[in-house]
Amino acid sequence: MTEVPVMPLHMQRARFDPVEALAQARENEGVTKVVTPFGQPAYLVTRYEDVREVLADPTRFSNQRSEAYPPPGAASVSKEELADMRAGQLLGMDPPDHSRLRRMLTPEFTVRRMRRLEPRIAEIVDAALDDLENSGKPADLVSHFALPVPSLVICELLGVPYADRAEFQHRSSRQLDMSLPIEERLALGREGRAYMASLVARAQADPGEDMLGMLVREHGDDLSAAELVGIASLLLIAGHETTSNMLGLGTLALLRHPEQLAAVRDDPSQVEPAVEELLRWLSIVHSGMPRTTTTEVEIAGQTIPAGQLLVLALPAANRDPALVAEPDRLDISRGAPGHVAFGHGVHHCLGAPLARMEMRLAFPALLRRFPDLALAVPYDEIDFRAYHVVYGLHSLPITW
Template identity: 65%
Template sequence: MSETTTAPTELPVYMLRDGFDPAPELGALRETERVGRARSPFGIDVWVLTRHDDVRAALADSARFSNAAPVRGVPGMPKMDEATIRRMRAGNPLLVDPPEHTRLRRFLTPEFTVRRMRRLEPRIHEIVDERLDAMQRSGPPADLIAEFALPVPSLVICELLGVPPEDRAGFEHRTGRLLNMSIPVDERMRLQAESRAYMSGLVAREQREPGEAMLGMLVREHGDDLSTDELIGIANILLIAGHETTSNMLGLGTLALLRHPDQLALLRDDPDAVGPAVEELLRWLSIVHTGVVRTTTTEVEIGGTRIPAGELVVFALPAANRDPGATTDPDRLDVTRGEVGHLAFGHGVHHCLGAPLARLEMRVAYPALLRRFPGLAEVPGTAAFRSFHVVYGLTELQVTW
């Protein structure tokens, strides 16, 4: 098999899961070594931070842990010149540090305020109800992922960005494979190029005739400040992150609640319990394994371990969010806990821009699903976990009611 068709067959310790839980090996690393070493799915050695306080401090320290350095020498990745690399990274706030990050974020932050989310909330309720109506008409059993968890956030991000909803199947398919680390790297690079080409067409349309959604707003109000490549990059990352993360939280979170019926009942029956329940599910599930790989800009010391400058570092979010040093009885799902100090959305300047939208979608979708189908139950043996994906979750979950 040639280098360009290889794909990882084993997961690094920071991606290992045991159902809803981080694998025991990851917990052992947190409790003993604190900082570990692992071979990433890209075939490159990385340092692994596992404790809550260490991860939180590093996430807040963009001066010493940089997002901006591109990962070099990935086995199987086609060689690209500097201009191509810059074009592919343009506009992605996750791949730059301040002050460039500050500049990009300034254009986007107004669209993700609590006030903006409140204006969007009635439409989110409509989308959720439409998907529940469709499930009810079709009758059980139904694949909760395909029929509810994936289309709800996909349709919401289409509404927010101005992406045609009829394009949903195409971008969902591309993104699902793009984030699957078991797919050979050359195939994922091809999918990345396809995603940019698709978004390039949408940006060109908005540049000709700006609409009222976010893409049109960016062109209309900031077209002189953002290059076309930046507009493409911004829209692309918002489309990908805007549906992948929330969809996996809805699917995996529902399964977690079905397997903890006492917790499910609290969320379903008490409107005041929904907000804290969402925060607990975010913490307990931690569907993003690490976020973006950072590069040390200087030598750093963590717990007696020295990490040289120029090294790659990942933050094991599931281990950090289950750290006994940060939360009492962290392995227990308790929807009344309601703590917001978790790291599921990251921390510091790169804290997830879309967190208000994700929270709103979950606060609407979970209780609506559970109240519409009070007898909701999983079909045994159908929950298929997606272990090799950058965002953890389920590929399928058959439910009945």
């Protein structure tokens, strides 16, 4: 039997909350030495202002892995395959390479572009609610609603066949499961890239109106096939894993706060602030990419030499009293301005406008369709995804 790893401090949760030890690290030293799940020594940055400073400065804090910190499992990967794995992966790049790719994608994720998608997203939400209702109660909100909505949206946006969703959802979920052996997750990554390579080849032969087609038509001379595969793979995984877990976990959070649930259901003006507060309070992305110091730096009064790995504790930063008063209390009325759930700086989440729109449409539509929405099992039986890079729920049994 494979031994389940102990998660690093920044990934440890007590259901909705970061563990107490993480809050203590923020309140005491601010930066603490940890070991990553792959045995690498790192400094864990926990305070809001310090996390923002690191995120804002790609010059001193690099996203590109140094030779001292190769990707997990890299010893078993050839140099050629490693180059393919890195191609198009914006999260592992610094400017100007990052800027070149980001500039090509940004027009597809503007707020104006998202507004054009709003009617179609509303249709997708309503269809998923029909499916949920027709499935009969009790039902699993994750499999009938939280996962299908963002999956179909990103499939249509990218040009990925929705019929393939079960395959890529299963694959990406296991890729992000830190309890699985690295060899298995590397194999899943290879499968994912091979699948996306077939879609890229199809788009190159006959570019459609979707994002893959746009990239081939408008930037085909500037992007290699490996870069197209990397970009599309990143968008596919990020586009459904993050929003689906926000929808599932966010619904559970509202069910645990009935007055706030009623406000989201009944008062349209409360929906956008609620989405921001849920993003802050839940912080489903534990840390984002590790950074490497390119020079000696000082964080929280500690001197950190060049060439050191930094891990950012986003849940700790978003629960910092320096950001909001009573940070451990969910309060949708405050809207949580300035949170770092989407990151900050040049790597601020490209898909943030899309994710916000999906949540802004999905939460009130769900709560209005099922005004008596309730858990179908006791709260302490809910199964949280304790070992995943993206926090969330395995399932959410509901009734109405």
